[in-house]
Amino acid sequence: MPKALQQSDLRHVIYALSDALDLVGVDDVAHGKRVGIMASECSRAQGLAEAETTFLFDLGMLHDIGVSSTQTHHNLVAEFDWEGSQVHAEIGYDILRGFAPLSRMAIPVRYHHTRWEKLITLPPSELTAQQVEQANLIFMVDRVDALASPYYGSGILFDHLGEIRDHIQRSAGSYFAPELVDTFLAASEAEAFWLMLEPRSIQNYLHDMLLRGESYQPSFAELKQLAVIFSHIVDVKSPFTAHHSLGVSRLARFLAERAGVSEENCDKLELAGLLHDLGKLRVPDEILDKPGKLDAHERLIINTHSFETYQILRSIGGFEEIALWAAYHHEEPSGMGYPFRVHEKDLSIEARILRVADIFQAMIQDRPYRAGWAKHEVLRFLKELASKGSVDAGIVNLVGENMAQAMAAAIPDPADLLFQVGGTG
Numbered sequence: 001m002p003k004a005l006q007q008s009d010l011r012h013v014i015y016a017l018s019d020a021l022d023l024v025g026v027d028d029v030a031h032g033k034r035v036g037i038m039a040s041e042c043s044r045a046q047g048l049a050e051a052e053t054t055f056l057f058d059l060g061m062l063h064d065i066g067v068s069s070t071q072t073h074h075n076l077v078a079e080f081d082w083e084g085s086q087v088h089a090e091i092g093y094d095i096l097r098g099f100a101p102l103s104r105m106a107i108p109v110r111y112h113h114t115r116w117e118k119l120i121t122l123p124p125s126e127l128t129a130q131q132v133e134q135a136n137l138i139f140m141v142d143r144v145d146a147l148a149s150p151y152y153g154s155g156i157l158f159d160h161l162g163e164i165r166d167h168i169q170r171s172a173g174s175y176f177a178p179e180l181v182d183t184f185l186a187a188s189e190a191e192a193f194w195l196m197l198e199p200r201s202i203q204n205y206l207h208d209m210l211l212r213g214e215s216y217q218p219s220f221a222e223l224k225q226l227a228v229i230f231s232h233i234v235d236v237k238s239p240f241t242a243h244h245s246l247g248v249s250r251l252a253r254f255l256a257e258r259a260g261v262s263e264e265n266c267d268k269l270e271l272a273g274l275l276h277d278l279g280k281l282r283v284p285d286e287i288l289d290k291p292g293k294l295d296a297h298e299r300l301i302i303n304t305h306s307f308e309t310y311q312i313l314r315s316i317g318g319f320e321e322i323a324l325w326a327a328y329h330h331e332e333p334s335g336m337g338y339p340f341r342v343h344e345k346d347l348s349i350e351a352r353i354l355r356v357a358d359i360f361q362a363m364i365q366d367r368p369y370r371a372g373w374a375k376h377e378v379l380r381f382l383k384e385l386a387s388k389g390s391v392d393a394g395i396v397n398l399v400g401e402n403m404a405q406a407m408a409a410a411i412p413d414p415a416d417l418l419f420q421v422g423g424t425g
């Protein structure tokens with residue numbers, strides 16, 4: 001376990017990575033946090049123990065872990081119910097059940113879009129009474145947030161609270177458990193319930209919840225598995241990028257080992273490779289999936305993703321270097337990269353390796369609109385980039401000297417990813 005990562009708290013890591021999930025909202029990046037706050041406040045109104053309140057907050061933040069598409073997110077906040085709403089819940093279940101520290105969330109996430117009248121007909125062998133209540137509570141406050149979302153930041157939310165509360169009350173006994181609806185109606189009478197959902201209040205609430213919850217120091221294997229989960233969420237956002245982050249991570253580690261980088265930094269670089277594209281979750285589907293050339297505006301939107309990655313990772317204790325290496329994967333030795341315009345003297349070997357690994361993997365990977373490049377084509381392209389100061393020439397030479405192994409590292413077996421994410425490989 002790298003020394004720097006020994007200060008990492010798993011809940012802190014999860015809270016930071018939950019920011020990536022909320023980026024899918026593009027213009028509204030706090031859905032999961034608001035759901036967590038409302039779930040937590042309702043549980044307090046029920047008089048539940050602090051540990052259960054904390055769990056429900058965390059569950060609310062991660063309930064949409066199966067969502068990476070901006071279109072799916074649009075449906076989540078624009079429709080009260082719709083055909084296909086269950087798909088992302090099943091994906092979330094598959095993701096969480098294979099990760100022991102969060103596996104308790106898997107069943108509630110699976111059923112967080114299942115109506116109460118159906119939930120109560122399911123056998124106890126499928127989910128416990130507590131899981132029924134957890135899933136239905138998340139469903140209820142998730143729908144509250146969908147009803148309220150058009151009014152956040154407009155100054156008119158309080159003008160619409162009556163209709164929001166009435167909608168939920170009319171859904172008692174069908175969509176939601178009557179006693180949970182009663183709890184929500186009682187908790188949401190206070191103005192503070194809604195004021196907590198404002199951006200500044202959200203950050204304070206997160207800070208308070210981090211202080212209340214029990215700390216948990218993850219092993220490196222657990223951190224890596226969590227990084228694999230989030231890399232999977234990013235990579236399935238587009239049909240063009242399946243397993244891209246895992247391939248980048250594996251290749252970056254391979255090149256770092258050949259370059260004599262310390263084992264500790266190889267471990268951290270592996271995490272940086274897995275997480276380098278987190279910021280792409282905020283890029284609209286239609287831009288990320290565009291097979292043709294991007295226009296100037298679309299390119300500007302794409303170019304924000306590495307800065308978003310930095311914003312997510314920079315606050316995690318022990319991730320300081322990981323955050324920089326991941327954020328610098330589009331920086332060039334010439335200083336003409338983005339988004340920081342970092343020059344060669346400030347680019348560590350780890351950051352330079354990650355840039356080459358990112359380009360190499362993208363070039364050799366088959367895409368729906370083109371076949372992967374042959375190894376001689378990729379090497380020629382990388383050398384051209386090196387001659388322009390766009391990539392480090394020494395790293396390119398390292399690729400050329402180890403081409404067969406580099407190709408193998410950059411295209412992982414999909415079964416490896418399925419096993420690590422859902423435990424089903």
